[in-house]
Amino acid sequence: MDAPLRRQIRPALSYLRLSAIGKRHGAFQALRGVELSVAEGEFLCLLGPSGCGKTTLLRAIAGLDPPSEGRIEQAGRDITALPPAARDFGIVFQSYALFPNLTAAANITYGLRGGAWPRARRQARLEELLALVGLAEHAGKYPAQLSGGQQQRVAIARALAASPGLLLLDEPLAALDAVVRHRLRAEIRALQQRLRITTIMVTHDQEEALAVADRIAVMNQGRIEQLGSPEELYLRPATGFVAGFIGRASQFRAMVEAPGLLRLGGLSLRAAMDLPAGAAARGFIRPEDVLPDPQGMPARIRAIAFEGPVCRLQLALPELVLEAEWPPAAVAGLAPGAEIRIALPRVLAFADG
Amino acid sequence: MAEPVRPVLPADQKIMLAGLAVALVFLAAALVLPLGFLLVRAFQDAQGGFVGLANVAQYLSTPSLAASVVNSLWTAALVTLVVVPLAFTYAYALTRSCIPLRLLFRAVMLLPVLAPSLLPALSLVYLFGNQGFLRGALMGAPLQGPVGIVLAQCVACFPHAAMILAVALSAADARLFEAAASLRAGRWRILATVTLPGARGGLASAAVVVFTLVVTDFGIPKVIGGNFPVLATEVYKQVVGQQNFNMGAVVGLILLLPALAAYGFDRWANAAQESVFSGRAVPYTPRPRTGRDLPLFVFCCAIAGLLLAVVGMAVWGSFIQFWPWNLALTLDNYDFGRFDPAGWSSLGNSLVFAALTAGLGTGVIFLVAWLLERGPRLPALSGPLRFLAAVPLAVPGLVLGLAYILFFNAPWNPLGVMYGTLGILVLNSLVHFYTVCHLTAVTAIRQLDPEFESVSASLGVPVWVTFWRVTLPICLPAILEIAAYLFMSAMTTVSAVIFLYGPDTKPASVAVVHMDETGQVSAAAAMAVVLLGLNLAVKLAQLGLGAALGRGMQRWRRR
Numbered sequence: 001m002d003a004p005l006r007r008q009i010r011p012a013l014s015y016l017r018l019s020a021i022g023k024r025h026g027a028f029q030a031l032r033g034v035e036l037s038v039a040e041g042e043f044l045c046l047l048g049p050s051g052c053g054k055t056t057l058l059r060a061i062a063g064l065d066p067p068s069e070g071r072i073e074q075a076g077r078d079i080t081a082l083p084p085a086a087r088d089f090g091i092v093f094q095s096y097a098l099f100p101n102l103t104a105a106a107n108i109t110y111g112l113r114g115g116a117w118p119r120a121r122r123q124a125r126l127e128e129l130l131a132l133v134g135l136a137e138h139a140g141k142y143p144a145q146l147s148g149g150q151q152q153r154v155a156i157a158r159a160l161a162a163s164p165g166l167l168l169l170d171e172p173l174a175a176l177d178a179v180v181r182h183r184l185r186a187e188i189r190a191l192q193q194r195l196r197i198t199t200i201m202v203t204h205d206q207e208e209a210l211a212v213a214d215r216i217a218v219m220n221q222g223r224i225e226q227l228g229s230p231e232e233l234y235l236r237p238a239t240g241f242v243a244g245f246i247g248r249a250s251q252f253r254a255m256v257e258a259p260g261l262l263r264l265g266g267l268s269l270r271a272a273m274d275l276p277a278g279a280a281a282r283g284f285i286r287p288e289d290v291l292p293d294p295q296g297m298p299a300r301i302r303a304i305a306f307e308g309p310v311c312r313l314q315l316a317l318p319e320l321v322l323e324a325e326w327p328p329a330a331v332a333g334l335a336p337g338a339e340i341r342i343a344l345p346r347v348l349a350f351a352d353g
Numbered sequence: 354m355a356e357p358v359r360p361v362l363p364a365d366q367k368i369m370l371a372g373l374a375v376a377l378v379f380l381a382a383a384l385v386l387p388l389g390f391l392l393v394r395a396f397q398d399a400q401g402g403f404v405g406l407a408n409v410a411q412y413l414s415t416p417s418l419a420a421s422v423v424n425s426l427w428t429a430a431l432v433t434l435v436v437v438p439l440a441f442t443y444a445y446a447l448t449r450s451c452i453p454l455r456l457l458f459r460a461v462m463l464l465p466v467l468a469p470s471l472l473p474a475l476s477l478v479y480l481f482g483n484q485g486f487l488r489g490a491l492m493g494a495p496l497q498g499p500v501g502i503v504l505a506q507c508v509a510c511f512p513h514a515a516m517i518l519a520v521a522l523s524a525a526d527a528r529l530f531e532a533a534a535s536l537r538a539g540r541w542r543i544l545a546t547v548t549l550p551g552a553r554g555g556l557a558s559a560a561v562v563v564f565t566l567v568v569t570d571f572g573i574p575k576v577i578g579g580n581f582p583v584l585a586t587e588v589y590k591q592v593v594g595q596q597n598f599n600m601g602a603v604v605g606l607i608l609l610l611p612a613l614a615a616y617g618f619d620r621w622a623n624a625a626q627e628s629v630f631s632g633r634a635v636p637y638t639p640r641p642r643t644g645r646d647l648p649l650f651v652f653c654c655a656i657a658g659l660l661l662a663v664v665g666m667a668v669w670g671s672f673i674q675f676w677p678w679n680l681a682l683t684l685d686n687y688d689f690g691r692f693d694p695a696g697w698s699s700l701g702n703s704l705v706f707a708a709l710t711a712g713l714g715t716g717v718i719f720l721v722a723w724l725l726e727r728g729p730r731l732p733a734l735s736g737p738l739r740f741l742a743a744v745p746l747a748v749p750g751l752v753l754g755l756a757y758i759l760f761f762n763a764p765w766n767p768l769g770v771m772y773g774t775l776g777i778l779v780l781n782s783l784v785h786f787y788t789v790c791h792l793t794a795v796t797a798i799r800q801l802d803p804e805f806e807s808v809s810a811s812l813g814v815p816v817w818v819t820f821w822r823v824t825l826p827i828c829l830p831a832i833l834e835i836a837a838y839l840f841m842s843a844m845t846t847v848s849a850v851i852f853l854y855g856p857d858t859k860p861a862s863v864a865v866v867h868m869d870e871t872g873q874v875s876a877a878a879a880m881a882v883v884l885l886g887l888n889l890a891v892k893l894a895q896l897g898l899g900a901a902l903g904r905g906m907q908r909w910r911r912r
Binding site for chain 2 (some may be wrong): 035062063065067068069070080081082083084085086089090091093095097099100101102110111114142158159161162
């Protein structure tokens with residue numbers, strides 16, 4: 001129900017455009033040839049394992065650590081070399097970096113200073129922001145007196161205070177426990193939808209990225225591996241890295257026997273790929289693509305774990321071990337050690353190495 | 354290949370960079386140049402000609418001078434061997450047991466730090482000197498000489514070692530003790546496998562600090578050393594007595610060696626210590642146990658009693674008419690004009706000198722630490738600056754003082770106008786006590802979220818606004834501590850300033866040395882007691898202010 005509601009991304013209207021971004025730390029190449037275009041009002045996630053360059057990229061966009069090379073344009077303006085203060089963005093850090101000796105209200109209005117913000121205007125804006133994040137009754141409290149979720153909302157209000165054109169979020173949910181994290185990511189998404197503010201969020205949590213983003217840029221070793229909607233990334237990963245990083249999958253190594261056909265040991269599998277015969281391949285099978293089929297190949301149940309709506313099964317074939325996700329009803333009567341028959345309708349494969 | 358990006362540096366960052374450059378120039382001028390000049394002078398003759406190692410050879414072939422090297426080293430080693438185990442036990446009792454009166458024991462432990470190091474030496478003269486009522490306890494051995502030096506140094510160095518060890522022992526992970534106990538380790542096995550390894554860095558630091566203090570201290574051997582030559586008094590004799598600056602420079606260099614070696618050892622011993630306590634450590638809280646607490650309590654009473662007796666003796670002695678013949682109480686010894694031409698004015702000098710050092714020093718040191726931690730990252734600037742900030746700890750005050758006299762006295766030096774003024778005393782002390790204050794400031798600043806400046810930049814707020822509104826208020830307790838430390842150190846320092854004061858700028862700590870030199874022990878004790886009293890007042894003021902600040906901060910610390 002989510003997918004159709006998402007707006008079509010029109011790259012022609014790109015608000016933020018990154019071209020050929022590179023960043024070196026001495027001999028280490030933190031970013032290489034990053035090309036990215038973000039539409040106005042879009043929610044984009046930078047997703048990847050730690051050390052992939054996602055935070056470096058965010059800090060380059062913010063001007064906190066300018067890139068070594070490349071060009072960044074925001075709303076048609078070249079901002080590549082500009083200091084943060086000359087740019088137009090708000091940022092929320094993983095730690096929130098709230099000033100502990102200032103109240104929530106003073107934190108939120110911290111940047112609203114100078115001639116453009118006379119007292120009355122500042123106060124009006126503060127009340128607007130407090131209402132926006134639902135903290136009106138906590139305005140006078142110090143950060144230590146607020147819960148983790150409330151602290152985050154103060155940090156978001158502070159970042160939004162001067163109505164920036166771009167909101168940057170650096171792992172904003174990583175410091176929270178699982179339950180709060182689920183609630184707050186929905187809040188962040190709802191807020192972003194309400195304000196229609198172009199947002200870039202860094203995360204290492206693929207579930208989080210899938211849940212909130214219009215598009216996701218999966219990063220690895222300083223590059224963008226694939227850029228696309230959550231559905232695209234999950235259903236049509238472009239590389240083995242993306243296939244392994246997004247969603248769950250059983251992985252195995254195999255040889256390409258013929259175009260579209262993988263061979264491992266005595267097993268032949270049809271796979272979606274374009275690798276030439278004889279190439280080494282890495283195969284991926286999603287748990288929901290392991291189906292019970294009386295006409296299928298035999299497999300032995302190694303373990304069954306009940307997880308509420310689904311049961312997670314570990315199935316052993318002579319050549320590989322598979323993970324399967326079946327509704328509990330399909331598992332009724334089965335026990336570890338039992339032999340069943342399965343079909344593998346969808347196998348993903350990419351060049352190995 | 355894309356074109357390299359040249360980031361535009363905002364105004365606030367440019368100013369911070371300029372500040373870093375100024376700081377580097379300042380430390381280079383106030384530390385590197387004088388020390389470099391000292392190095393050069395050690396290899397020159399009196400006319401400035403290069404003589405290679407001739408001075409060193411001459412030094413080592415003079416029996417009394419060569420003996421001073423050996424004497425300094427073995428007394429320092431002996432004091433270290435005595436003090437570190439005692440201080441460890443005392444600190445252990447304070448942090449890992451449930452003995453009563455722990456706060457009192459902590460306060461008594463700090464007492465000797467507040468007085469010039471000569472004060473315990475003067476007390477020992479009262480107790481064990483030729484007229485001392487306990488002189489029989491030395492069984493005929495003269496107090497003046499190695500006996501007196503070792504005894505006085507033990508008292509003077511004890512607080513430094515105990516403070517370091519108390520800090521090292523206060524950070525303990527209860528989970529390690531529980532793990533050891535659940536593996537059926539006995540008490541002594543736990544001590545050997547958990548407690549001692551956990552305090553290893555602290556033990557090394559304590560040993561290094563004590564050793565360095567003894568080798569480089571000037572006050573105690575001056576008062577109680579008699580004819581026993583040690584390095585610190587030899588420098589003084591060469592420079593002030595014989596005006597032989599080149600030989601003084603050689604001794605200064607030799608004095609620098611053990612300090613540098615000790616410093617290197619400390620860095621090495623503490624290098625592997627970093628990650629002993631993880632963020633998830635559970636603080637250890639001791640539970641009462643008589644078998645451990647009772648002996649420790651007796652031990653602490655004995656040590657605290659000794660410290661109190663030594664300090665108390667000097668206080669009492671300062672009020673006595675004529676030791677030991679007329680024990681009637683009097684204030685005559687406080688009429689300093691009778692003993693020293695400078696009279697009470699030296700105390701005024703000390704107060705101005707200490708206040709200036711504390712005021713200027715705190716500002717400069719905290720600002721530089723902040724620039725280093727939060728300024729633009731430019732390794733070419735911050736690398737050397739960090740190194741220079743760490744160097745003063747390894748440079749004995751006497752060596753720095755000697756370097757200053759040579760450098761600022763040189764006829765070609767335009768900075769020579771500072772010579773003999775209060776300015777040179779302040780500059781010298783600021784540099785001498787730089788490292789400890791720098792580390793305190795860095796520790797305080799590092800506890801702040803590293804992204805404060807990034808947030809400010811994203812909100813278009815210049816860094817100094819955040820410095821003023823956030824960094825400074827949060828770091829106020831540390832700033833107060835730095836100021837008090839600088840003030841108290843300036844009040845009591847002898848070694849760093851003995852070469853540098855002018856006719857109108859003699860500090861009280863030097864007056865103590867002079868009065869003792871002319872045999873006015875009671876007046877010397879009286880002046881030392883006044884310094885102790887003033888420092889005590891400053892320390893109490895700092896604690897009181899710190900507590901008041903703490904209460905204010907509770908508003909935003911507590912839930």
